Amino acid sequence: MASIRGVSAKSFGLKDNKSALPYLLLAPGLVYLAVFFIYPIISLGQMSTKTSSGEIGQYKQSFRFANYVDAFLESKEQFSRSFIYATIATVLALAIAYPLAYAIAFKSGRWKNVLLVLIVAPFFTSFLLRTIAWKQILGEEGPVIKVLRGLHIISPQTTLTATSFAVVTGLAYNFLPFMTLPLYASLERIDPRTLEASGDLYANGFTTFRKVTLPLSMPGVVAGTLLTFIPAAGDYINAAILGSPSNKMLGNVIDARFFKIVDYPTAAALSFTLMAAILILVTVYIRKAGTEELV
Amino acid sequence: MTNQDSNTNLHKKLAADNSLPSEIKKLISKSLTRRNVLAGVGAAGAAATLAACGGGGGSADANTVRWANWTLYLDYDSEKQTYPTLDAFEAQTGINVSYKEDVNDNDEFYGKVQGQLSLGKDIGYDLVVLTDWMAARWVRLNYAQKFSADTVPNKKNIIPTLASPSFDPNREQTLPWQTxxxxxxxxxxxxxxxxxxxxxxxxxxxxxxxxxxxxxxxxxxxxxxxxxxxxxxxxxxxxxxxxxxxxxxxxxxxxxxxxxxxxxxxxxxxxxxxxxxxxxxxxxxxxxxxxxxxxxxxxxxxxxSSDNMMIPTPSTNAAGAQKLMNYYYDPVVAAKVAAYVNYVCPVAGAQEELLKIDPALGNSEFIFPTAKTSAKLNIxxxxxxxxxxxxxxxxxxxxxxx
Known part of the structure; x- marks a missing residue:
């Protein structure tokens, strides 16, 4: 044993030192991941199969994997709602952010930096405060509803808050910069000469967009949709503040299971299921979108 | 008064405050140059960090009652930055009270102290204030010490509707703070x-x-x-x-x-x-x-429903905590608290006292429900x-x- 070790140290010593350097550089990141990701994940996994030991908040390990099935069946409504809301919000955010990012990248001239600051500036305020602000804006005594009712666009009974409309628009608004900035980054990198070339080849504006701009901006689209969809699917603030009991998402269920019912195993099982579902969806999406630049 | 004057006054007051640890007092009594203040803040922060390691309300001390309560739940003089009734208690009894607004949520507080409680270890508080249902859980798990009419004689002043809840029929482990x-x-x-x-x-x-x-x-x-x-x-x-x-x-x-x-x-x-x-x-x-x-x-x-005062089982200063509970069940003191917090006062006789301070509040149905009203309220x-x-x-x- 000793001689083997001696030989390997002698013959590979230099090489070992060399190859150790990247690992040393990686060490802080790996330690961070171990402490703040791997350990919590393991502890979450352990909690998810526990059962009650009789007293509130106290659980014993009994490897009950049926917790996952129970948790999913009890909350499947909020589960599907989370993905539906997050999908609509992502599409909405893309529809708003693409023209915005396009305009900033190609048409804004010297206003470019000002516009970028304008997009980011509201996000110096807390997420929570901005959502509460929307509740005030869309609320009964707020300006929007008064104008809409005044113009007879909506009936006096119709409300804007405590609806799925409010939750989805809240999600789209809150994650808009995460969509806009990656889109802007990839649009801005497009060489204008490729667009000119497209025109030289008799492509009209629409064809140029479809054949040149859009494909070249795909990394931005994929990054933006992921950065919007993932947090939106796990969000609970928008549903809690802008929704009603009929608009609750899975985040609200996990929150209530943890803090109100003190049912840690179900909360942990739901967290795991949500993570797995998002991971699968994202993997499929990235495979389909096929953006090598991104991964 | 200029800013500097008020600073100096506060500085004097803090330096004279017996409840502060001596290191912090030393720092305060030094002349307040900008440099000293900054250094002091760092040192006080370090001292606070060390103190925090001893438990939520600090380490046990035979002459200190460590009290955890909800925010805005005790009469407070914002000008002098003092709790008048608490100061009076300290002056009367010589017992120090470390008052902390550390309870934000029943479940959250329970989560913080439950581990130590189940092991019978000091949780850093001698008196806690938790809502009925959580108090019921503490009683069930034997996390709250018993006290008697001998040590808390004023507990007889509790209003009849609150005197015998199902979780503590004789009020031996819990006493309502506000209702x-x-x-x-x-x-x-x-x-x-x-x-x-x-x-x-x-x-x-x-x-x-x-x-x-x-x-x-x-x-x-x-x-x-x-x-x-x-x-x-x-x-x-x-x-x-x-x-x-x-x-x-x-x-x-x-x-x-x-x-x-x-x-x-x-x-x-x-x-x-x-x-x-x-x-x-x-x-x-x-x-x-x-x-x-x-x-x-x-x-x-x-x-x-009430938020209840309880003495955690591992508390080492139950005697001091009982004196404090007894003090706040004195109608004169209870009236002063009620005048500030505006919740239903659980102490009989406080109404007469509050009428002397503020007749409008003294007649409020929200603070002193009449017998007819009380009959409609259920736990x-x-x-x-x-x-x-x-x-x-x-x-x-x-x-x-x-």
């Missing part, structure tokens, strides 16, 4: 006739504009009372019947939200025009909004661990959260 009623709160401009029952609460005109409390015991208590159920001894079937009622009202779109304290914002913004709410809140809301909101105990009855019974989980799950499911 909160739940009933109907409404916008007087939108509902001039007021609300006394569920027919009025769920009137077609209010559809989508009423809210109920996320505090299960208050919402479910009021619903069960409306169904003629005695909430001091209801059965599971009765509870689930009430859940069905709640669920239907939510599904039908009558109930806009199931909310915590923030229902206040919805009342102000007009999103909600009637809620199952808390008396003290309504009282303050009405004062802040030109009397726009009304509160009534439902004709079928309302709930009353939600204690739940077993299994019931707690089952009922809370059913309630959260109805609220769309599970």
């Amino acid at each position: 909160i009623m739940a009933g109907f709160t409404w916008n007087k401009e939108k509902i001039p006739g007021g609300i006394k029952n569920f027919d009025q609460f769920f009137a077609p005109a209010n559809k989508g504009k009423v809210e109920v409390l996320s505090e299960m015991r208050d919402t479910m208590g009021v619903i069960m009372l409306s169904q003629g159920v005695d909430i001091t001894k209801f059965t599971e079937d009765q509870f689930m019947n009430a859940i069905d009622f709640l669920q239907k009202k939510i599904k039908d779109g009558f109930i806009r939200q199931v909310k915590g304290n923030d229902y206040k914002e919805d009342l102000i913004s007009g999103d909600a025009i009637a809620v199952i709410g808390w008396s003290g809140d309504t009282f303050q809301l009405a004062t802040e909004n030109n009397g726009k909101f009304g509160f009534a105990i439902p004709e079928f009855g309302g709930t009353i 939600f019974r204690g739940l077993t661990a299994a019931e707690e989980t089952k009922f809370q799950t059913a309630f959260q499911t109805a609220a769309g959260n599970a």
Whole structure:
């Protein structure tokens, strides 16, 4: 044993030192991941199969994997709602952010930096405060509803808050910069000469967009949709503040299971299921979108 | 007074304050140059960090009572930055009180101290203030020390409606600090006739504009009372019947939200025009909004719940904590606290004292319910661990959260 070790140290010593350097550089990141990701994940996994030991908040390990099935069946409504809301919000955010990012990248001239600051500036305020602000804006005594009712666009009974409309628009608004900035980054990198070339080849504006701009901006689209969809699917603030009991998402269920019912195993099982579902969806999406630049 | 004067005064006061640790006093008594202040802040921070390691309220000391309470729950002099009744207690008894507004949420607080409690280790507090149902859990798990009428003689001053809850029939381990009623709160401009029952609460005109409390015991208590159920001894079937009622009202779109304290914002913004709410809140809301909101105990009855003082089992200064409890059950002292916090005062005789300080407050039905009113208020019974989980799950499911 000793001689083997001696030989390997002698013959590979230099090489070992060399190859150790990247690992040393990686060490802080790996330690961070171990402490703040791997350990919590393991502890979450352990909690998810526990059962009650009789007293509130106290659980014993009994490897009950049926917790996952129970948790999913009890909350499947909020589960599907989370993905539906997050999908609509992502599409909405893309529809708003693409023209915005396009305009900033190609048409804004010297206003470019000002516009970028304008997009980011509201996000110096807390997420929570901005959502509460929307509740005030869309609320009964707020300006929007008064104008809409005044113009007879909506009936006096119709409300804007405590609806799925409010939750989805809240999600789209809150994650808009995460969509806009990656889109802007990839649009801005497009060489204008490729667009000119497209025109030289008799492509009209629409064809140029479809054949040149859009494909070249795909990394931005994929990054933006992921950065919007993932947090939106796990969000609970928008549903809690802008929704009603009929608009609750899975985040609200996990929150209530943890803090109100003190049912840690179900909360942990739901967290795991949500993570797995998002991971699968994202993997499929990235495979389909096929953006090598991104991964 | 200039800023500098007030700083100097505060500085003198702090330096004279006996409750501060000597290191911090030393720092304060040094001349306050900018450099010293910055260095001092760092050192005080370090001292605080070290102190925090000893437990929530600091380490045990035979002459100090470490008290954890909710925010804005004790008379406070914002000019002098002191708690007048607490200062008087310290002067009278020579006992130091380390008062911390450390309770923000029953479950959260429980989560912080439960580990140490179950091991019988000091949790850093000699006196804690928790709501009935959580107090019931502490009593069940034997986490609260017993005290007697010998050591807390003033406990005889408790108002009769609160004297024997199911979780502590003789008030041997818990004593209410303040008491909160739940009933109907409404916008007087939108509902001039007021609300006394569920027919009025769920009137077609209010559809989508009423809210109920996320505090299960208050919402479910009021619903069960409306169904003629005695909430001091209801059965599971009765509870689930009430859940069905709640669920239907939510599904039908009558109930806009199931909310915590923030229902206040919805009342102000007009999103909600009637809620199952808390008396003290309504009282303050009405004062802040030109009397726009009304509160009534439902004709079928309302709930009353208390935040209870308890001495954790591992506490090493139970004697001091008992003296403190006894002190706050003196009607004169209780009146001073009631004048500040505006919740229902659990101490008999405090009304007469408050009438001397402030006749308007002394006559408030929200602070001193009359015998007729008290008869309409009911305490939600204690739940077993299994019931707690089952009922809370059913309630959260109805609220769309599970």
